[in-house]
Amino acid sequence: MQTAMEEVIERSVIANRLDTIAKEMSYALEKSSRSPIFAEACDFACGICNSRGELVSQINGIPILAAAGTFSVQEVIAKYHEQIQEGDVFIINDPYQGGNHLPDIGIITPLIVKGEVLFYCVSRAHHGDIGGSVAGSYNAKATEIFQEGLRIPPIKLMSKGQMINEVMDLITRNVRNPQMLQNDLWSQIGANNIGIARLQELLQQYSATGIKKTLAYLLEHGEKMARLAIKALPDGEYSGEEWVDDDGFQTHPIKIKVTVKVRNEEMTLDFSGTDSQVKGFVNSAVVTSTSAAWIGALWALGPDIPRNSGAFRAIKVYLPKGSLVNPEDPAPVTLSTLTPASEIISAIFQALDSAAAERLPAGFGRYCGPSFYGLDPRNQEFYVGFAFCALGSGGGISGRDGYPYMAPLSNYGGVRAPNIEANEIQYPHLTLCHEIVMDSAGAGKWRGGPGVCYSLEFYGNPTNIVMFGDGMKIPPFGAHSGRPGSLNHSKLTRAGEAALLLGSKEDARSLPPGSVLTMISSGGGGWGDPYQREAEKVWRDVRDGYISVARAREDYGVALKNDGVDQEKTQKLRSQALGQPQIGKINGT
Known part of the structure; x- marks a missing residue:
């Protein structure tokens, strides 16, 4: 009979082991995958569900993918129920039946012990192409889901440990880069297998009954904590x-x-x-x-x-x-x-x-950039890429400035920006510019993160781009008297032509070699009254190139001289703006 303390320790060990297993699944997926979207951007999430499909552990990953894992598993359970056997692997992507959107494919692997399902390991990942009328599957002019790609209801991809080749063939026949998709599906299956193996090791140390009690406790604890906070x-x-x-x-x-x-x-x-x-x-x-x-x-x-x-x-x-x-x-x-x-x-x-x-926090920048695709002139292979390096920035929050280069909110920094040099090896383009944009951050006591300028020149065969995103009309909101962030905007320059401003949602466009695409991403919104920002922080932002001298004066009421803050003029500017003496307010005290 366990003592109360021994039970607490066991629960803690099992809970941490589950989190470690989910992390190891993600590392395996990142290191074994072939596509840059997996290996570089890490656009995926891994998790573990109990026998009812309830999520018990997940890595941070992409939040919008991780939280969705429970839906996919429950759709599999609803459809197959008593037909789930050891060695089965399921695949799903249909947004109207347990999926997010078609490019996000879920792979689900059950762990069965003595005829009973104890766990499901889940990996959900964004694939470069899932068919449809536009490569990359972001079809800005689609009017129905059938134009966006292949719909996969919950079905078996493997049965009793054997690949169902007809299913894999059907899927890969409907995409533009079948070998890469198949390789990445194998990576997901492999990541789940790592999870299954580690869970089996856990079962060698603790009884199935004890583990199920711990899973129930973890869910009850999560519910209790949420209810107390509410x-x-x-x-x-x-x-x-x-x-x-x-x-x-x-x-x-x-x-x-x-x-x-x-x-x-x-x-x-x-x-x-x-x-x-x-x-x-x-x-x-x-x-x-x-x-x-x-x-x-x-x-x-x-x-x-x-x-x-x-x-x-x-x-x-x-x-x-x-x-x-x-x-x-x-x-x-x-x-x-x-x-x-x-x-x-x-x-x-x-x-x-x-x-x-x-x-x-205040408002975050919204994603807005292209997918690009074509034949690589260096090897005549088909490629699909995305402008992950055009990310916007986060909003300020009480006590901290917004993080740069991590929007949108649904990903919250989960998508990594690929290495520029690696990107140039993978795709036929050159990076001309990748830098912070001055005066793009929303002003506030805690300012937003600044936006980014990202410029690409395409070479070789004609490249096709599809613009998708938002935030060209509505900026990230400011909070508590903070100012809004900046808007996204993009322009295209082709030889001998005037620069063309692009919309956030445009149909496929063919670019001749030498075309240059420049994207300016949003800065986040500011939090709190900008006149309450410490003047020395404003000076550092000017020195670091985040804001200009003019905006320091206009937005923050801070006057500067060559070596720092002009205290007297700043005091006067802030006093005039607030209509009362502001002794002690220069540094936000």
Whole structure:
């Protein structure tokens, strides 16, 4: 019989082992994959679910992918139930049946002991191409999901340890780079196998009964922590709105509205009032919308709450059918994991700002850049790439400036920016510029992160680009008197032609060799009154090239001289702006 202390220690060891196993799965996936999207950008997430498909452990990875893992497993369970056998592996990507969007393919591997499923290992990853009418699968002019790529319902990819070749052949026959996709699927299968092997080792040390008790405890603990955090908020209803620029067809903004209802220990996120689904690919199906809602709510509730299915139990999500956040099949949805997932999170932040202000940042930049594809003149092989180096920046938060180069919110720094030199080896382009953009950060007591200028020159065979993203009309919001961040914008320069401004959602365009594409990404919004920022911090920002001397004076009321802050002029500027003496306010005290 275990003592209470021994039981606590065992639970702690098992919980940490599960987290370590999920991390090892991710390392295996990163190191064994072939595509730059996996190996360089790490656009994936790994997790472990219990026998009911409830998420018990996940690595940070890409938040919008990690939280969604439970849906995919539960779809597999619902379809196969008593037919799941040892050695089976399942594959899924359909957004209307447990998936995020078509490029994100989930691989699910059960662990069966004495005829009973104890665990499911899950890897979800973004593949470079999944078919459809545009290479890279971001079809800005798609009007239905069939134009976006191959839909894969939950089906077996392997049975009793053997590959079902007909399924693999069907999938690879419908993509433009079949060998790379097949290799990356093997990497996902291999990562899951690592997870299964480590879980089997865990079962050699602890009984299945003890492990199941620990899993139940971890979920109950997650739920308890979430409910305690909700109870600490004042009961009431909190409303917030965020807007998507457009859908590539209509030109007016699209509203996302959320009402957060806090009642004792339960939170409901009600998206009634959100605009109807649209023609273009910014619709978001239930899995992505729910995952984004959980991310936003848990962020507001605090970092100590486990990100597992237990915590999710305390957060109810209502998504009106036929709306932007719950469209009717077969509406297109490919952009959804970027926009509007990030805007769903942002709307929740703005709703809960009065209740959890110290934990919530100002607005983040939105992703906006191209996919590019064609034949590489160096080897005549087909390639598909993405502008991961054009990331925007985060918003300021109480006590800290916004992190640069980590937007959008739905990824929260999970996508890595590839190495420039490696990128030039992988794709036929040269990087002409990759640098911070002055005066792009939203001003605030805690400023936003600055945006980035990223410029590419394409060479060799004609290159095709498809622009996808948002944030060219609506900037990242400022919070608590902070200023908004900057907008995204992009321009294309071709030999002998004037520069052409590009939209955020454009159809495929062929570029002749020598074309130069320049992207300016958003800076994040500022948090707090800029006149409360320490003058010495403003001086350092000027010295580091983040803001100009003129904007230091205009936005922050800070006058500078060659060697630092002009204290007397700064005092005068800030006093005049506030209409009262500001002794002690120069350094934000």
